Amino acid sequence: MIAIGIEELCRLQPGWIKGKRLGLLSNQASTDRNLTHSRDLLLAAFPGQLTSMFSPQHGFFSEKQDNMIESGNSTDPTTGLHCYSLYGQTRRPYPEMFADLDVLLVDLIDVGTRVYTFIWTVVYCMEVAAETGVKVVILDRPNPVGGHLVEGNVLEKECRSFVGMCDIPMRHGLTMGELASFCAMELGIDVDLEVIPVKGWRRDMFFAETGFPWVFPSPNMPTASTALVYPGQVIWEGTTVSEARGTTLPFEMFGAPYVRVEEVLHYVEQEELPGCVLRPLMFEPTSGKWAGEPCSGFQIHVTAPHRFRPYKTSLVLLQALLMLYPQNFAYKEPPYEYEFERLPMDLIIGSKKIRQELEQGVPIAELEQAWQPQLAEYEKKRSSVFLYEA
Secondary structure, three states: OOEOHHHHHHHHOOHHHOOOOEEEEOOOOOEOOOOOEHHHHHHHHOOOOEEEEEEOOOOOOOOOOOOOOOOOOEEOOOOOOEEEEOOOOOOOOOHHHHOOOOEEEEOOOOOOEOOOOHHHHHHHHHHHHHHHOOEEEEEOOOOOOOOOOOEEEEOOHHHOEOOEOOOOEEEOOOOHHHHHHHHHHHHOOOOOEEEEOOEOOOOOOOHHHOOOOOOOOOOOOOOHHHHHHHHHHHHHHHEOOEOOOOOOOOOOEEEEOOOOHHHHHHHHOOOOOOOEEEEEEEEOOOOOOOOOOOEEEEEEEEOOOOOOOHHHHHHHHHHHHHHHOOOOOOEOOOOEOOEOOOOHHHHHHOOHHHHHHHHOOOOHHHHHHHOHHHHHHHHHHHHHHOOOOO
16 A cells, blocks of 8 residues: 555654644545544644644535535634635635744645646645745645546646646646646746655556545545546536536536437547446436436446546537537536636636637547647656656
8 A cells, every 4th residue: 555645744754844833734535544634643743733724625624515615714623723714715825824834734635637726725825835934845645547647738828717727738647746846846936845755656556556545535526436537527517517516426427408318429439438438327416507307418437547538538528519409508607716707618628729629520639639739848847746657
C-alpha cells in the first residue's frame, strides 16, 4: 500500500515544523489508511500546534450537494478550532485568516480534472500565503485517474474562471502537489511551497491499484469509478441534460426525457470509444435536473481504464445530442461558479471556439488534432514538476 503525504509528514517529522503554528485546509475525506482524519493525526503528532482550519467547496463535511451552495464559517466539533469556509462569503482567504499560522498544510483529494475546484482554492491560498509570508505544504495524494494520461484542449485565457485559473487540459495528469507547483510556476506566485510526496505511487497507477480506501471528497464523487468518468461527464453540468445528480450514480449516468438511446448509439457507432460500454437505461433523479421525471440515457461502464478516454467519449455523446435533438437540447444559462455572464459550457470546455465547432458538427477527431500543439506544449511543461515516475 502507498503512504500518503499526511502519513509521511507524521512519520518524518521534518525540522521546519517544530514550534510552527499550523493551519489545515481539508474536508471530511482527508483521512489516512485507517480512516483517521488529518486533524487528529496532526493533534497527536504535533500537539498544540494546530491553530485553525479551512474548508473548500461543499463544506468541511462535504454536505453541500451542488455548485454555488455556500457553506459558512464554523467551529470544528472535534477540536473546537475555528474553521474558515473558502466557499462562502469568499473563495479567496482574507489575509487576516492567516494571522495565526506560520504554515498552511493542504490535505485535499483532487480527481485529476481541471474543473474540480479544490486546486483553485489552493491557488488562492498560495497567493495570499505569498503576500503574508506563510509557508504552504501540500500533503500529496494520488491522482485517482492516473498521472500518465492527459486529455483535452488546453484552457484558453478568456475562459479562465473558478473552474480553471491556469491553462491546463481537462484531464491534467498531475497530483495535487504537482499541480500546485505547476500553477505557482505558470501564474508567477512567489510562495514558499513544499510538497510531501506519496510514497510508493507511480504515474501509471489508478486508484484501485493503490490499495488505499476511497472516501468521497464531494457528495457527487461517491466512488473511484465516478472519478474515472468525471473528466468527460462533467460537461453535462453546462447543459440541461441530467448528469444524474439526485441518483446513486452521479456522472456515471446521464440522460434526459427526450433521448432515444437507439438513435444515439447509431449516431456514435462510427466513433472509436475504447475502454467502455454504453449501457442504455432509464433513471429518475430525486433532485436537480428533471427531478421526478424518467430520463432515458446511458450508464458508462469503464472496462479498461488505461484505454478509456473520458473527455473524448463525452464530447462524442454531447455532439450526438446536439445534432439529434436541436429542438430539445439546451445549455445551462449563467450563473455558474460565480460567473454571471459567460456561458457555463464555454468555461467547462475551456474554449468558446470548440463549443461552436461542436455545434457545427466538426468531427471530434478533427478537434483533437487541432489542439495537439497546445497539448504537446503542456506535456513538456508539466514534466518539469513531476515527483513520480511511471
